Amino acid sequence: MAIEGLGRDFCLVCGADPPLYGDRMCEPCVRKRIKLVQVPENIPWVRCARCGIVEIQGKWVHISEEEIWDELIQRHVQFHKNAEDVGLALETRTVSDRHTLLHLQVEGVIEDLLFQEEHTMRARMANGVCLTCTRRAGNYFEATVQLRSTGRRLSEEEFTVLRQTLDKVIEDLSDDPMFFITSEGPVTGGYDVVLGSKGLARTWGRHLVSEYGGHVAESNSTVGRKDGIDVTRLTLLYRKPGYDLGDVLRWRDKYWRPATWTKDGAIMSRIDRQERTGATWRDLESSNVVSQMKDHVVADIINEDSSVAEFLDPTSWNMAEVRVAWDHVPRQKLRLARIDGDWLALHKLGCDEEDGRKSI
Numbered sequence: 001m002a003i004e005g006l007g008r009d010f011c012l013v014c015g016a017d018p019p020l021y022g023d024r025m026c027e028p029c030v031r032k033r034i035k036l037v038q039v040p041e042n043i044p045w046v047r048c049a050r051c052g053i054v055e056i057q058g059k060w061v062h063i064s065e066e067e068i069w070d071e072l073i074q075r076h077v078q079f080h081k082n083a084e085d086v087g088l089a090l091e092t093r094t095v096s097d098r099h100t101l102l103h104l105q106v107e108g109v110i111e112d113l114l115f116q117e118e119h120t121m122r123a124r125m126a127n128g129v130c131l132t133c134t135r136r137a138g139n140y141f142e143a144t145v146q147l148r149s150t151g152r153r154l155s156e157e158e159f160t161v162l163r164q165t166l167d168k169v170i171e172d173l174s175d176d177p178m179f180f181i182t183s184e185g186p187v188t189g190g191y192d193v194v195l196g197s198k199g200l201a202r203t204w205g206r207h208l209v210s211e212y213g214g215h216v217a218e219s220n221s222t223v224g225r226k227d228g229i230d231v232t233r234l235t236l237l238y239r240k241p242g243y244d245l246g247d248v249l250r251w252r253d254k255y256w257r258p259a260t261w262t263k264d265g266a267i268m269s270r271i272d273r274q275e276r277t278g279a280t281w282r283d284l285e286s287s288n289v290v291s292q293m294k295d296h297v298v299a300d301i302i303n304e305d306s307s308v309a310e311f312l313d314p315t316s317w318n319m320a321e322v323r324v325a326w327d328h329v330p331r332q333k334l335r336l337a338r339i340d341g342d343w344l345a346l347h348k349l350g351c352d353e354e355d356g357r358k359s360i
């Protein structure tokens with residue numbers, strides 16, 4: 001046995017020989033005193049009983065189950081402050097609707113010693129009701145968006161497509177608890193959507209205008225006072241143009257074709273004589289679509305004089321006559337619209353070229 005000399009190192013706790021770690025302790029003594037992680041036995045979390053979203057530190061968020069466990073581990077599993085090279089493996093076991101066991105395998109290095117531990121925590125779910133569901137249950141709303149059209153009544157399908165854009169807008173926005181739909185449904189001549197947020201209504205309105213043209217009219221009504229402030233409701237009336245470039249519209253008692261779009265409407269080109277004028281979406285609210293591009297007929301001329309052309313009427317296969325358009329060039333094909341049982345020859349527009357219609 002060696003003689004104990006001054007300056008010889010030994011464990012401060014048990015007197016064992018080196019190697020020593022940290023505050024001069026042998027490995028068994030270090031391991032007895034240091035835990036790699038502190039893990040609580042039970043950890044509570046809250047899920048909305050109505051819609052299933054989860055409360056994370058006072059905020060309601062849409063997250064997956066794996067993300068919930070990650071979040072709980074991050075918040076509740078405390079690694080030793082000197083731990084390095086830490087690793088964590090998780091296995092979960094569902095015990096019941098509300099209880100899930102989280103088995104953790106952790107490792108890390110403290111004072112050059114590798115620690116490996118296993119722990120189990122129980123995640124306990126409690127039911128709550130999120131802000132959105134609370135407001136929804138109270139039929140809370142701030143805004144109504146009215147989808148309508150000008151020029152032509154839209155089909156149910158067209159309204160469905162317009163309505164679907166709201167889902168996309170909500171998806172692209174942040175998780176605001178007020179971004180919900182209170183109620184919705186078809187009404188005469190359109191579709192109404194009642195929303196929890198004015199901001200959402202306006203964002204959707206802008207989206208509709210940029211995607212489909214047309215314009216939004218905004219009005220506010222005061223429904224009461226709360227804490228000395230007027231409580232207002234917003235109504236957004238969106239009118240989608242029911243016409244496309246090249247369609248025939250009755251507008252201001254004449255027939256016109258929208259020739260090109262402008263920032264806030266269209267350049268309208270008159271059919272019975274050479275005339276162009278700019279019109280805003282609002283100006284065009286009084287217009288009616290009488291013949292869409294898809295219903296036009298392109299026909300060969302059989303006989304013509306300076307003002308009238310004869311062609312084969314595709315609806316009866318008899319010869320028919322039509323007054324030629326103001327820009328007519330002899331022997332050129334006719335573009336025809338059928339309006340109230342009569343044929344109308346149309347002047348040319350740039351969009352006619354792109355129209356792949358077969359001529360007869």
Ligand SMILES: [Zn+2]
Nearest residue numbers: 011014026029
């Ligand atoms: Zn010791």
Ligand SMILES: [Zn+2]
Nearest residue numbers: 048051130133
């Ligand atoms: Zn909810």
